[in-house]
Amino acid sequence: METHLLTEEKRRVRRELKESSAGFSERYVAEASRAVCERVLQSREFQEAAVVFGYLSFRKEISVDAVLEAALRLGKIVAVPWIISRTEMKAARLVSLENLPLDRYGIRTAPEPVEPISPEALELMLVPGAGFSETGGRMGRGAGFYDRFLEETKGFSLGVTCDKLLWETIPMETHDQTMDALVTETKWILCAGA
Numbered sequence: 001m002e003t004h005l006l007t008e009e010k011r012r013v014r015r016e017l018k019e020s021s022a023g024f025s026e027r028y029v030a031e032a033s034r035a036v037c038e039r040v041l042q043s044r045e046f047q048e049a050a051v052v053f054g055y056l057s058f059r060k061e062i063s064v065d066a067v068l069e070a071a072l073r074l075g076k077i078v079a080v081p082w083i084i085s086r087t088e089m090k091a092a093r094l095v096s097l098e099n100l101p102l103d104r105y106g107i108r109t110a111p112e113p114v115e116p117i118s119p120e121a122l123e124l125m126l127v128p129g130a131g132f133s134e135t136g137g138r139m140g141r142g143a144g145f146y147d148r149f150l151e152e153t154k155g156f157s158l159g160v161t162c163d164k165l166l167w168e169t170i171p172m173e174t175h176d177q178t179m180d181a182l183v184t185e186t187k188w189i190l191c192a193g194a
């Protein structure tokens with residue numbers, strides 16, 4: 001597809017996905033989050049990972065707090081996004097989910113002093129997104145943070161979403177990173193290339 005047409009298409013899909021998730025009830029998000037976390041905790045990928053990169057949910061995102069809490073209890077190293085600039089994020093170690101400060105987007109983040117974790121050390125990455133496709137395509141929030149960050153990682157990338165944000169196709173550009181697998185409240189999808 002021609003570049004400007006793809007950009008148009010991405011903008012349209014991003015808007016539709018955003019409208020869809022904005023309409024989710026608190027109850028749907030809470031129930032989907034519980035089911036998603038259970039699936040992740042039961043997975044071999046989680047059980048075998050010594051270093052887990054998660055995220056601290058905001059708005060209507062699926063919460064993986066229960067996964068991060070369990071990882072900490074199991075003695076795994078846990079890291080979350082640490083915003084460095086308008087385009088770059090790094091991984092910051094998280095030792096507790098209590099009393100976290102907010103970053104510039106109002107998302108909970110690791111408190112100072114931050115302990116950076118090398119992207120190459122991450123074994124499992126839990127990746128949020130505006131929407132995903134069954135083949136592992138992902139649409140983020142439009143800032144390119146994850147696309148840039150995931151290029152530096154070697155671990156297993158797991159897109160975390162719910163059935164309502166899992167579409168047949170998502171417009172993708174060459175820099176867009178695809179997921180190794182996806183998890184929703186009803187399924188675990190292994191994507192080609194994993």
Ligand SMILES: Nc1nc2c(c(=O)[nH]1)N(C=O)[C@@H](CNc1ccc(C(=O)N[C@@H](CCC(=O)O)C(=O)O)cc1)CN2
Nearest residue numbers: 055056057058081105107128129140141142143145146
């Ligand atoms: N929980 C969580 N943490 C995360 C991300 C995420 O998607 N989820 N990120 C993933 O990148 C990074 C933060 N990126 C963000 C990018 C944009 C906006 C934002 O508020 N954008 C506005 C304006 C966009 C628009 O209107 O076009 C918005 O969404 O309303 C927030 C966070 C790192 N941390």
Ligand SMILES: Nc1ncnc2c1ncn2[C@@H]1O[C@H](COP(=O)(O)OP(=O)(O)OP(=O)(O)O)[C@@H](O)[C@H]1O
Nearest residue numbers: 138139140141142143144145146147148151175176
């Ligand atoms: N690896 C990259 N190198 C350089 N620029 C990039 C890279 N990835 C994304 N960008 C740029 O970042 C901007 C946002 O990209 P895109 O719309 O793909 O973000 P996204 O996948 O929705 O966001 P995110 O990755 O933060 O969740 C675009 O201008 C894009 O060209």
